[in-house]
Amino acid sequence: MSQFLINQLGLYPLLVQALMAMLTASLILGVIAGGSVVFIWMERKVAGRIQDRLGPTRVGGKFGWLQTLADGIKLLAKEDLRPEGADALLFRIAPYVAFCASYGSFIALPFATGWVGLDINVAVFFVVAVLGLEVFGVILAGYASASKWSLFGAMREAAQVISYEVPLGLCVVIPVMIAGTMDLTKIANLQAGWFTNWYLFHDPFAFIAFFVYYTCALASVNRAPFDLAEAESELVAGFHTEYSGLRWSFFFMAEYGSMFLVSALGSILFLGGWNGPIPLAEWVFGQHASGLSGFAFVVANLLGLTVFMSKAVLCVTVMMWIRWTFPRLRIDQVITTCWKYCTPISAVMFVGVINWQLLGLPNGSDLLPHHQLGVRQLPGAVREGAFGKNQLMPQAQSRDEKSARHKEALPAPLHAVSDRGES
Amino acid sequence: MSTIPENTANTEVIEFDVRTDEMLVNMGPQHPSTHGVLRLVLRTDGEVVSEVTPHLGYLHRCAEKIGENLTPRQWIPYTDRMDYLAAMSMNLGWALCTEKLMNLQVPEKARHLRVIIAEMQRIASHLVGMGAYGLDLGSFSPFLYAFREREKILDLFEEACGARLTYSYLTVGGATADLPPGWLQKCEAFLDQFLPVIDEYHALLTTNSIFIKRCANIGVMPADMAISYGCSGAVLRGSGVDLDLRRDGEEWYTNMYDGYAFEVIVEKEGHYPNDHVYPPVPPEAVLGDCWHRFYVRMLEVRQAVDLVRQAIDRYSAASGSYGEPVKLAEKLPAGETYLETEAPRGQMGFYIVSDGSPIPWRVRARSSCFCNLSVTSELCRNTLIADIPAVVGSLDIVMGEIDR
Numbered sequence A: 001m002s003q004f005l006i007n008q009l010g011l012y013p014l015l016v017q018a019l020m021a022m023l024t025a026s027l028i029l030g031v032i033a034g035g036s037v038v039f040i041w042m043e044r045k046v047a048g049r050i051q052d053r054l055g056p057t058r059v060g061g062k063f064g065w066l067q068t069l070a071d072g073i074k075l076l077a078k079e080d081l082r083p084e085g086a087d088a089l090l091f092r093i094a095p096y097v098a099f100c101a102s103y104g105s106f107i108a109l110p111f112a113t114g115w116v117g118l119d120i121n122v123a124v125f126f127v128v129a130v131l132g133l134e135v136f137g138v139i140l141a142g143y144a145s146a147s148k149w150s151l152f153g154a155m156r157e158a159a160q161v162i163s164y165e166v167p168l169g170l171c172v173v174i175p176v177m178i179a180g181t182m183d184l185t186k187i188a189n190l191q192a193g194w195f196t197n198w199y200l201f202h203d204p205f206a207f208i209a210f211f212v213y214y215t216c217a218l219a220s221v222n223r224a225p226f227d228l229a230e231a232e233s234e235l236v237a238g239f240h241t242e243y244s245g246l247r248w249s250f251f252f253m254a255e256y257g258s259m260f261l262v263s264a265l266g267s268i269l270f271l272g273g274w275n276g277p278i279p280l281a282e283w284v285f286g287q288h289a290s291g292l293s294g295f296a297f298v299v300a301n302l303l304g305l306t307v308f309m310s311k312a313v314l315c316v317t318v319m320m321w322i323r324w325t326f327p328r329l330r331i332d333q334v335i336t337t338c339w340k341y342c343t344p345i346s347a348v349m350f351v352g353v354i355n356w357q358l359l360g361l362p363n364g365s366d367l368l369p370h371h372q373l374g375v376r377q378l379p380g381a382v383r384e385g386a387f388g389k390n391q392l393m394p395q396a397q398s399r400d401e402k403s404a405r406h407k408e409a410l411p412a413p414l415h416a417v418s419d420r421g422e423s
Numbered sequence B: 001m002s003t004i005p006e007n008t009a010n011t012e013v014i015e016f017d018v019r020t021d022e023m024l025v026n027m028g029p030q031h032p033s034t035h036g037v038l039r040l041v042l043r044t045d046g047e048v049v050s051e052v053t054p055h056l057g058y059l060h061r062c063a064e065k066i067g068e069n070l071t072p073r074q075w076i077p078y079t080d081r082m083d084y085l086a087a088m089s090m091n092l093g094w095a096l097c098t099e100k101l102m103n104l105q106v107p108e109k110a111r112h113l114r115v116i117i118a119e120m121q122r123i124a125s126h127l128v129g130m131g132a133y134g135l136d137l138g139s140f141s142p143f144l145y146a147f148r149e150r151e152k153i154l155d156l157f158e159e160a161c162g163a164r165l166t167y168s169y170l171t172v173g174g175a176t177a178d179l180p181p182g183w184l185q186k187c188e189a190f191l192d193q194f195l196p197v198i199d200e201y202h203a204l205l206t207t208n209s210i211f212i213k214r215c216a217n218i219g220v221m222p223a224d225m226a227i228s229y230g231c232s233g234a235v236l237r238g239s240g241v242d243l244d245l246r247r248d249g250e251e252w253y254t255n256m257y258d259g260y261a262f263e264v265i266v267e268k269e270g271h272y273p274n275d276h277v278y279p280p281v282p283p284e285a286v287l288g289d290c291w292h293r294f295y296v297r298m299l300e301v302r303q304a305v306d307l308v309r310q311a312i313d314r315y316s317a318a319s320g321s322y323g324e325p326v327k328l329a330e331k332l333p334a335g336e337t338y339l340e341t342e343a344p345r346g347q348m349g350f351y352i353v354s355d356g357s358p359i360p361w362r363v364r365a366r367s368s369c370f371c372n373l374s375v376t377s378e379l380c381r382n383t384l385i386a387d388i389p390a391v392v393g394s395l396d397i398v399m400g401e402i403d404r
Helices: A002-009 A013-050 A067-077 A088-106 A123-132 A134-144 A148-179 A184-190 A204-220 A245-270 A280-285 A294-323 A331-359 A400-408 A414-422 B063-067 B072-080 B087-102 B108-136 B141-161 B183-206 B209-215 B223-228 B234-238 B251-257 B290-317 B368-374 B376-380 B387-395 B399-403
Strands: B023-027 B039-045 B048-055 B335-343 B346-354 B362-366
Touching: A013 A067, A013 A088, A013 A245, A013 A294, A067 A245, A088 A123, A088 A134, A088 A245, A123 A134, A123 A148, A123 A184, A123 A245, A134 A148, A134 A245, A148 A184, A148 A204, A148 A245, A148 A331, A148 B023, A184 A245, A204 A245, A204 A294, A204 A331, A245 A294, A280 A294, B039 B387, B048 B376, B048 B387, B063 B072, B063 B362, B072 B087, B087 B108, B087 B251, B087 B335, B087 B346, B108 B141, B108 B183, B108 B251, B108 B290, B108 B387, B141 B183, B183 B290, B209 B290, B209 B387, B223 B234, B234 B290, B234 B346, B234 B387, B251 B335, B290 B387, B346 B368, B368 B376, B368 B387, B368 B399, B376 B387
Parallel strands: none
Antiparallel strands: B023 B039, B039 B048, B335 B346, B346 B362
16 A cells, blocks of 8 residues: 555655554554443443343443543543642653553554554564563552552453463563464464364373463453552552543553453464464455455455454453453452463463474364365465574474475465555 | 461461552442441552451431331331341331330231241342342342342331331331232242252352352451451351351240241251251351351351241131221330340341330331441451452441441
């Protein structure tokens, strides 16, 4: 598209770049804001159903789907209060810091092949790192609020999030190691085909690693039973006790944004991303979406987007289910869970997957025969990056027959995909 | 490196390498988990609470002084507002105390009616206690499950007396009205429907591993401590003290339960009565901890169901009057009386001194929650902040009764 603007309309490349950046930014903002509205509505409905009541039923028709919007307007209209003793500047910027961290990590999150804000080859690293910055906003809020409860919440969040980064990182590394790349698009496309290709089913260690990842993700985005930073029965409302109106809603949006983000990340890393359980696009179009172009590419990608969203929303729904079922852990139990259970388990899973790869044991993709029109017949040669020059995994080269098949199974030329995003 | 506090929940978990400044924090009176308007001043060192001081009086309404300006029947609505979650039991306690002073025996039918109502109230009250305890531990859903069933009890009460919270139903001389026709059938239908629901509560809370982690071995109160602080009710029995006024109380009160078959819910040799149908005591739980207090309440709900069933049979069989209330300004005999009853939250005592006029000369209420709350500072010393709602919630206090 940018090429079109530059060549056909004669716009300056710099201007086009800026325009494209703004467009991408607004799209992602739309995803977060719209996503929050939907998720908050969903949370209310899920909570309602779990608790044997109806949830919102009035605003916006029978299902109350405009309830969040109405509440958003209410929040906009509310007075923006700041406690007298608060640090004015830090108090004001804290919600934006938290929101920007959540928002920023969406930049590198692909929604389908090529449909990504910024296609960077270390996307996994970028997403995890930037998401971790959210804790700064919370600490700022807790410190600047001049409230003891806020401070407690902030300190809890700091201890918790920093602890859980470790097992989370270890779990995230496992699919990265299997795939041999940190590029989320490539990781997802390597899982194309039948659902047995998903890294969840790669080997038993990866299977367990997903659940450890999910637990750590719950903790790092402060969802129950790890929602200690805003434990209402202990800390009133934790770090956002003193916030009201729009600023408060920014924390809320950040929370729901992060929730979706870790779910989407988990879907890409373990659940095959936008690849459905059956290679539907391959049957219809003869090849994987990444190998298509034009109208077929858009249709296949829309299909993939739907699949991807369904997986992420399913993960989010399970988070809601957990929240409305379990009591909250205590801070020492949360930290114990992290250091005594999650970290060792994820480390063992990490070593387990390494050995599985080294020994060349059969993985999930060997379970089902590749379909006639499945990933096996994807066009395009194997490019560098995915497995080609990978030093981490010598076995990928040594396992001649299997690795040859794996190489063959690689999806379309991936850098061509990133070009498409621009053209 | 400072000392590791003795009473800490998980001493091996909490380490004290870094000494930080102490901070005084006010928990309440506007705080979500202080059950109304309790104010706790916490002296904290990070997450560890070294000292807890409860402050009371935010809900004081001079109820006892008002009682000295009204006749006993006129004071009934004020007793409603003491333990507003068990208003029927408050009515009953005051009515029995005044009847004892007047030496007025209620008819047989009124006696069984009172058992039905008092035990139904116990179910409703323990449901709130259970739901609110889940809320204190961060689990919202049990609260609504509890309220769903409580609503049905309130519907029944509303049918009987017209009110849903402050009933003024049981009164001096009996009750203000007889149970409406068809009420007993509805009550029995409720009990049939309610019994399987108790299992849901156990599945949701009692056996939940996080729940057990949060309350087992937390706030352990040995029996001697419970006795020395004057604790009563489920708090006392949770510590293994075999005392229930329905069995061990004054004759004037125990007569009401004369002929009823029930076992006091207290742990004997590692077992609770009738606990075979309910989840076993987890190995982590220690007698006198939050889990046991909670479990005693849950078993008392079951016990109350049995008692209501027995009472319904006896009430249907009994003939005669439901007990006409005494005259509004009936003269009281000169003298003094004190009577304690087993309210859902413990031993609720009423004291009345009369000089022979219709208006008592002195009225006093002995609150069960007041004594139960007094152990807070002892139980919460050197715990974590998150344990304080767990401990206070397990005591199941109602500030309206403490402050009166």
